[in-house]
Amino acid sequence: MPTGKQILLGRTLEELTDLVTSLGMPRFTGKQIAQWLYDKRVTSIDEMTNLSKANRALLSEQYTVGRTAPVMSQLSQDGTRKYLFQVATGGLIEAVFIPDKDRATLCISSQVGCKMDCLFCMTGKQGFKGNLSTGEIINQVLSVEESLSLTNIVYMGMGEPLDNAVNVMKSIEVMTASWGLAWSPKRITLSTVGVRRGLERFLSETTCHLAVSLHNPFHEGRLELMPAEGGLPLVDTLQMIREADFTGQRRVSFEYIVFDGVNDSEEHAVELARLLRGIPCRINLIPFHQIPNVPLRPLARDKMEHFKNLLEARGYTTTIRTSRGEDISAACGMLSTKEQMARNTSAN
Known part of the structure; x- marks a missing residue:
């Protein structure tokens, strides 16, 4: 169901890096998120455990992973x-x-x-x-x-x-x-x-x-x-x-x-x-x-x-x-x- 939040899935490493820096996070966080999305294949931001709890909360305010199961x-x-x-x-x-x-x-x-x-x-x-x-x-x-x-x-x-x-x-x-x-x-x-x-x-x-x-x-x-x-x-x-x-x-x-x-x-x-x-x-x-x-x-x-x-x-x-x-x-x-x-x- 639509949440009004923006989707992380499908973003490139460059886009993810720009996203995190705009939120005041370190640039390397973009690479960490890419790894969670595409290598570890998480379905929620809460699973991105090498991001600080504060950064996960900040990210979750505006974004969601965007994975959806088949209906x-x-x-x-x-x-x-x-x-x-x-x-x-x-x-x-x-x-x-x-x-x-x-x-x-x-x-x-x-x-x-x-x-x-x-x-x-x-x-x-x-x-x-x-x-x-x-x-x-x-x-x-x-x-x-x-x-x-x-x-x-x-x-x-x-x-x-x-x-x-x-x-x-x-x-x-x-x-x-x-x-x-x-x-x-x-x-x-x-x-x-x-x-x-x-x-x-x-x-x-x-x-x-x-x-x-x-x-x-x-x-x-x-x-x-x-x-x-x-x-x-x-x-x-x-x-x-x-x-x-x-x-x-x-x-x-x-x-x-x-x-x-x-x-x-x-x-x-x-x-x-x-x-x-x-x-x-x-x-x-x-x-x-x-x-x-x-x-x-x-x-x-x-x-x-x-x-x-x-x-x-x-x-x-x-x-x-x-x-x-x-x-x-x-x-x-x-x-x-x-x-x-x-x-x-x-x-x-």
Whole structure:
């Protein structure tokens, strides 16, 4: 519940240092608070026992840690677990834990709803309700049951991460900094439709992996699926990627949901191969999960395999992603927070 106090979680070491000095505390107190937040993962200021009792009381007058537990979780038959979090605006967001052999991946959200309104995605159907703060992004990582065993983070949940670039980039700083969670950037992947200004920052300021939501290589076809293509054309995104440094371990992949009779022809495969020529990359083919009131159909598995073979024959490493958590609406494109949509309906 909102307390009127400001949140500590999500602040950088520099911000914490400025905060404590403004309160008359020693500068090193900022580093101590960062350690309590991100290394020791406390949920209250009272737990910061190497701060004096007076300083804890002073801090508590205006601030709170900002950790919030999930309000609900659902476990899939395949071990995937979906979490529901309430954020400060009253909105609801979902995060998904995906176990897979030696990988333990958390798919996190960056917005309540989404502006992109992609035809195949449930999140956009609830409209855009606001950006998550840096603390609300980091809270998902720290507050799921599996937090301490996570090996990978993917910014592929609700929202377009680079439409909330300020808070997402700051969350990546907290995730990767030595004073923060100290994650390797190589364990973090961000998915985007290609928001130019945010992508420029992401490519220049981080070495995290990039996944581009592509879904159709033709402008008109992509525009029908993804209205954002009108203002954020794929050709511009690809040019930015060609100019970026991917010489190290950093990887770029392209996400391609395959729809029956829409983007699955040999013509689509040939154009996709032509568009991506010269970009060392992986193409991830994703099964479509039927959502209400959308005239798109999943492609049969044998036809998916055929499309994969067409791309591999042209030299592209191509995989068909295994669906996870479909029985709890946690698979790709299905995050919608039915509770949020119910609230929206009752408010109208």
